[in-house]
Amino acid sequence: MSVEALHDGHSHGESSDAHESFAHHYVNRAQQDEAYIVGMWTFLVTEIMFFGALFAAYVIYRVQMPEIFDEVSRDHLDVKLGFYNTLILLTSSLFMALGVRAAQLKSKKGQLFWIGLTLLCAFGFLGIKYKEYSHKIELNLVPGAHFVYEGAHAGNAHNPSEAELLAASKPSYGPDRVKATTGIAVKRRPGDDVKKAEKAQIFLGLYFIMTGLHGIHVIIGIFLLGILWFMIKYNHPLAKDFMPIEMSGLYWHFVDIVWIFLYPLMYLIKPSLELLLHQ
Amino acid sequence: MSAIPVRPEELAGTKRENYINWSHTVKDWLLTVDHKRIAVLYLVSISIFFAMGGVAAMFIRLELLTPKGDLFRSDVYNRIFSAHGIMMIFLFLVPSIPATLGNFLIPLMIGAKDLAFPRLNLLSWYLYMIGGMFVLAATVFGGVDTGWTFYTPYSSVYSNSQVALTILGVFIAGFSSIATGINFIVTIHKMRAPGLTWFRLPLFVWAHYATSLIIVLGTPVVAITLALVAVERVTGIGIFNPNLGGDPVLFQHLFWFYSHPAVYIMILPGMGITSEIIACFSRKRIFGYPFIAFSSLAIALFGFFVWGHHMFTTGQSMYSGMVFSIISFLVAVPSAIKVFNWTSTMYKGTVSLKSPMIYALGFIGLFTVGGLTGLFLSTLAMDVHLQDTYFVVAHFHYVMVGGSLLAFLGGIHFWWPKITGKMYHEGVAVGAAILTFIGFNLTFFPQFIVGYIGMPRRYHWYPDEYQFWHVMSSAGASVLALGLVMPAVYLILSLKYGADAGPNPWRAVGLEWTTSSPPPPHNFDEIPVVTWEAYEYDADYTDQVADESTRQEISGTVPHPVSDHMGTYGNPPGE
Numbered sequence: 001m002s003v004e005a006l007h008d009g010h011s012h013g014e015s016s017d018a019h020e021s022f023a024h025h026y027v028n029r030a031q032q033d034e035a036y037i038v039g040m041w042t043f044l045v046t047e048i049m050f051f052g053a054l055f056a057a058y059v060i061y062r063v064q065m066p067e068i069f070d071e072v073s074r075d076h077l078d079v080k081l082g083f084y085n086t087l088i089l090l091t092s093s094l095f096m097a098l099g100v101r102a103a104q105l106k107s108k109k110g111q112l113f114w115i116g117l118t119l120l121c122a123f124g125f126l127g128i129k130y131k132e133y134s135h136k137i138e139l140n141l142v143p144g145a146h147f148v149y150e151g152a153h154a155g156n157a158h159n160p161s162e163a164e165l166l167a168a169s170k171p172s173y174g175p176d177r178v179k180a181t182t183g184i185a186v187k188r189r190p191g192d193d194v195k196k197a198e199k200a201q202i203f204l205g206l207y208f209i210m211t212g213l214h215g216i217h218v219i220i221g222i223f224l225l226g227i228l229w230f231m232i233k234y235n236h237p238l239a240k241d242f243m244p245i246e247m248s249g250l251y252w253h254f255v256d257i258v259w260i261f262l263y264p265l266m267y268l269i270k271p272s273l274e275l276l277l278h279q
Numbered sequence: 280m281s282a283i284p285v286r287p288e289e290l291a292g293t294k295r296e297n298y299i300n301w302s303h304t305v306k307d308w309l310l311t312v313d314h315k316r317i318a319v320l321y322l323v324s325i326s327i328f329f330a331m332g333g334v335a336a337m338f339i340r341l342e343l344l345t346p347k348g349d350l351f352r353s354d355v356y357n358r359i360f361s362a363h364g365i366m367m368i369f370l371f372l373v374p375s376i377p378a379t380l381g382n383f384l385i386p387l388m389i390g391a392k393d394l395a396f397p398r399l400n401l402l403s404w405y406l407y408m409i410g411g412m413f414v415l416a417a418t419v420f421g422g423v424d425t426g427w428t429f430y431t432p433y434s435s436v437y438s439n440s441q442v443a444l445t446i447l448g449v450f451i452a453g454f455s456s457i458a459t460g461i462n463f464i465v466t467i468h469k470m471r472a473p474g475l476t477w478f479r480l481p482l483f484v485w486a487h488y489a490t491s492l493i494i495v496l497g498t499p500v501v502a503i504t505l506a507l508v509a510v511e512r513v514t515g516i517g518i519f520n521p522n523l524g525g526d527p528v529l530f531q532h533l534f535w536f537y538s539h540p541a542v543y544i545m546i547l548p549g550m551g552i553t554s555e556i557i558a559c560f561s562r563k564r565i566f567g568y569p570f571i572a573f574s575s576l577a578i579a580l581f582g583f584f585v586w587g588h589h590m591f592t593t594g595q596s597m598y599s600g601m602v603f604s605i606i607s608f609l610v611a612v613p614s615a616i617k618v619f620n621w622t623s624t625m626y627k628g629t630v631s632l633k634s635p636m637i638y639a640l641g642f643i644g645l646f647t648v649g650g651l652t653g654l655f656l657s658t659l660a661m662d663v664h665l666q667d668t669y670f671v672v673a674h675f676h677y678v679m680v681g682g683s684l685l686a687f688l689g690g691i692h693f694w695w696p697k698i699t700g701k702m703y704h705e706g707v708a709v710g711a712a713i714l715t716f717i718g719f720n721l722t723f724f725p726q727f728i729v730g731y732i733g734m735p736r737r738y739h740w741y742p743d744e745y746q747f748w749h750v751m752s753s754a755g756a757s758v759l760a761l762g763l764v765m766p767a768v769y770l771i772l773s774l775k776y777g778a779d780a781g782p783n784p785w786r787a788v789g790l791e792w793t794t795s796s797p798p799p800p801h802n803f804d805e806i807p808v809v810t811w812e813a814y815e816y817d818a819d820y821t822d823q824v825a826d827e828s829t830r831q832e833i834s835g836t837v838p839h840p841v842s843d844h845m846g847t848y849g850n851p852p853g854e
Contacts, residue, residue, distance in 0.1 A: 024801075026470075035469045038465045039395060046460075049500050050500070054503060057507075057533070064526070198522075198524035202525060209510065
């Protein structure tokens with residue numbers, strides 16, 4: 001194909017066949033698709049760095065105050081609800097993948113069905129998150145002016161189980177545990193003497209900021225997929241392109257993956273797993 | 280051997296359609312998706328913020344004339360130097376070269392019609408403007424007094440100024456540079472003209488690729504970190520507040536994880552410009568092309584592992600201090616590679632001292648001083664003495680002003696004929712370049728000395744014995760200001776009175792010079808097919824030829840040194 005033919009008659013929106021059209025500044029359709037894909041992945045890299053800073057803060061504080069992370073997570077985060085949310089998001093990722101497949105098969109019905117289910121899951125996820133957040137707001141567990149933390153078990157939504165009591169009876173991590181198991185006294189770190197409630201608010205602060213930021217991403221995903229759903233439904237010319245659904249899919253899987261890291265880091269600090277099995 | 284072909288309407292004295300004259304409505308400018316127009320929008324807005332930051336700088340120098348703080352109260356002084364830092368770094372230096380020259384030139388240099396995502400490009404300008412407006416609003420509503428570094432817990436708890444509003448502005452402006460970074464990476468990967476392999480790319484493009492990598496990897500981190508400060512300030516969560524069990528040094532880690540690489544965001548594009556200018560005005564192939572290209576990537580890589588050298592005195596572990604110190608020394612290696620290669624390029628070249636070349640030479644000299652004094656600061660024991668003194672201030676101004684700003688001005692002068700189609704007054708431009716260089720050294724060299732003998736940064740009361748150096752510095756600042764105002768005047772005047780530049784006044788190689796000036800809306804009439812290497816300058820070429828009028832060049836009497844390689848895509852369609 002000559003260079004001239006490449007940029008003749010392929011200007012924006014002129015061509016009737018959607019699969020041959022591309023924006024005027026690209027040489028051909030393949031270049032446009034590749035640019036979209038590379039751009040989307042680069043964007044996801046920035047998203048990883050965005051969350052990465054928060055994960056770094058989490059790791060540093062967890063190393064500084066492991067026992068308080070353990071305690072607050074065990075007493076105040078609902079492992080079951082977190083588990084349901086993980087299940088819901090993982091399933092939604094499957095639906096999303098099936099939606100992308102339906103797009104490859106050029107099945108409008110399939111796309112609408114699977115994206116619809118994905119959206120349903122997203123709303124379910126937010127519903128459960130709403131339940132979790134409102135419970136914590138009632139208990140004044142949101143760090144800030146109204147923060148109240150009364151120590152272990154004070155605000156537990158469930159009756160303490162055997163496993164929990166067992167876990168509470170032995171020193172969990174950190175200097176106390178090292179001393180208990182090895183007899184070696186470990187130098188206490190500067191943060192160790194800060195009151196427990198203040199440490200607890202750091203864990204809960206990180207919990208709200210990280211899951212909140214993730215929740216914002218879920219909401220953005222709902223907007224993306226919702227708009228896409230209507231575009232497909234009403235045969236919008238852009239939705240005939242494979243790229244919008246492919247890129248929305250990449251975004252949705254990213255949101256899912258962030259949660260896959262958030263769930264164990266927030267809810268499954270070691271003894272919680274025992275809790276899940278016992279309840 | 281044919282000359283650069285000319286369009287019939289150009290010979291007839293009528294202008295062909297270009298990106299400036301194809302429409303004149305405000306709407307077509309504000310809603311444009313043309314990378315060239317967006318670059319011009321950026322150039323105008325960045326210059327305004329630079330002027331505002333510059334005014335703040337003049338206030339600082341005025342105040343420091345006398346040892347007593349007799350012009351401003353201390354809290355006002357704090358707000359002035361903070362405004363200077365925040366505007367100059369987040370609103371001028373970080374976007375300066377990438378968003379203007381990079382935006383304008385990268386598609387031209389790689390033979391593309393536009394950046395990969397033109398609408399994202401426009402969005403980035405709007406984000407930049409919104410961020411800038413927030414910063415301005417914060418300044419108007421009382422200013423911010425934390426310095427540009429927003430150190431916690433002062434910024435997050437105690438400061439009684441507009442921290443949250445400023446941070447919101449910087450946060451939004453950060454997304455503007457992320458958008459630019461993503462756009463450049465995708466464009467450089469996917470939009471290159473046929474035959475334009477990675478090692479045929481101009482080094483300007485390599486430098487911007489490395490810069491974009493840093494932007495994409497670093498900026499999100501500072502964005503979320505500053506957002507945490509704002510959240511902490513508004514809600515009272517104690518992530519960085521030691522009173523609530525938080526760790527203020529963690530803030531510094533996260534902040535410098537971006538803000539040190541940000542220095543390379545500022546300097547790498549300047550290095551790219553210098554590579555272009557040095558090669559062109561030495562009429563020689565750049566010496567050691569792959570080394571310069573990979574040293575850009577090396578700087579981007581090393582840049583992410585040196586942030587701790589800002590924190591030698593914060594009580595971080597001695598061992599991490601040693602590691603950060605060693606890696607900081609290593610950054611000097613790729614930087615030195617570049618400096619050696621530029622000087623080697625000039626060796627036995629046909630050097631002509633045009634105004635862009637004088638800026639580029641100034642860049643090399645000042646960057647070398649700035650870089651070498653960086654080694655003082657990355658030495659652990661030395662840093663304890665020099666930390667937070669005017670030595671540091673002088674060091675980073677040598678790198679950022681002496682480096683980035685001079686390169687930016689050099690680039691503006693070099694590509695001004697391409698951007699506007701007009702020539703400025705060369706003699707005045709040379710004068711301004713020399714004045715800037717002298718004024719700069721007069722301003723900042725005394726600061727090395729006064730810092731070494733103990734003057735701390737961010738203070739406006741100081742012992743009498745430092746006054747001599749401060750007076751010298753303030754005097755230099757007025758010379759520097761004159762050197763910076765001059766280009767603003769004669770460049771704007773050139774728009775009206777300047778001679779037509781023609782497509783290639785410097786007889787430079789590179790795809791951007793093969794299209795007309797100003798370029799047509801879609802850059803190239805035909806997508807070029809590249810069959811030649813970068814920087815194929817002809818050694819026999821003499822400076823005299825460059826002074827010949829463009830008309831002669833066009834009429835075919837003077838053979839174009841590179842036209843053999845250039846193909847015929849300057850031809851009108853159908854020829």
